[in-house]
Amino acid sequence: MMILVIVIFGIVGCRNSSVNESKKENVPVESWSDGLKEYEASWPNRFDFGRSASKEFIAKWDIDVRPDGRGLPKGNGRPAYGALMYKQKCASCHGKNGYEGPEVKLVDDGSGANIIGNYWPYATTIFDYIRRAMPFDRPGSLTDQEVYDITAYLLSLNQIIDADDEINEQSLPKIEMPARKQYVLDDRKGGKEIK
Numbered sequence: 001m002m003i004l005v006i007v008i009f010g011i012v013g014c015r016n017s018s019v020n021e022s023k024k025e026n027v028p029v030e031s032w033s034d035g036l037k038e039y040e041a042s043w044p045n046r047f048d049f050g051r052s053a054s055k056e057f058i059a060k061w062d063i064d065v066r067p068d069g070r071g072l073p074k075g076n077g078r079p080a081y082g083a084l085m086y087k088q089k090c091a092s093c094h095g096k097n098g099y100e101g102p103e104v105k106l107v108d109d110g111s112g113a114n115i116i117g118n119y120w121p122y123a124t125t126i127f128d129y130i131r132r133a134m135p136f137d138r139p140g141s142l143t144d145q146e147v148y149d150i151t152a153y154l155l156s157l158n159q160i161i162d163a164d165d166e167i168n169e170q171s172l173p174k175i176e177m178p179a180r181k182q183y184v185l186d187d188r189k190g191g192k193e194i195k
């Protein structure tokens with residue numbers, strides 16, 4: 001008896017699946033997308049997860065500094081203060097003098113590596129990068145004051161400003177980086193004019 005039941009179910013099961021498959025094949029694509037639209041229309045307006053981004057929340061992410069200095073906060077930095085900060089928060093990865101590693105070099109050691117002083121076209125990018133990405137293990141943890149001081153220190157280590165110079169939101173964009181002239185404006189449009 002048991003065996004008979006299994007056999008009957010087996011046959012019914014097979015028949016059902018083959019019926020379904022042939023049904024599927026015959027349904028025109030439009031009906032599928034209609035079905036999807038109907039399904040989407042049944043969705044609620046809100047799924048009740050996530051939250052609206054407040055102005056304060058967006059402001060925390062809206063920190064880009066452009067090459068011309070737009071976006072720089074008001075402030076100033078001095079290499080001497082930055083040196084202290086560097087020792088505490090950067091030297092463990094970038095070395096006591098900025099080139100011993102273990103991570104990338106920030107100062108030239110004569111090895112020909114690409115570093116801030118010979119490769120970066122804009123001084124403002126140093127501020128932007130440090131503020132958003134460093135220290136690597138605690139990005140976003142530095143105050144603007146600390147970022148200004150460390151930027152000044154790195155500029156002085158790279159011999160772009162003097163050790164007792166001060167930088168601020170006005171002067172930083174005006175610093176002419178040594179690598180600036182090696183960059184050309186990419187004005188390609190995707191046609192014959194591609195260089």
Ligand code: HEC
Nearest residue numbers: 089090092093103104114115116129130134135136137150
């Ligand atoms: C835990 C290790 C660590 C610490 C601490 C750290 N960095 Fe870095 N840093 C890195 C790594 C790794 C990179 C390369 C990241 C990449 O290429 O994506 C990097 C890259 C950089 C660069 C880009 C260099 C280039 O030419 O590409 C700068 C500038 C920099 N760090 C500055 C700092 C400053 C300033 C501090 C201290 C406030 C700091 N870093 C602390 C690990 C660290």
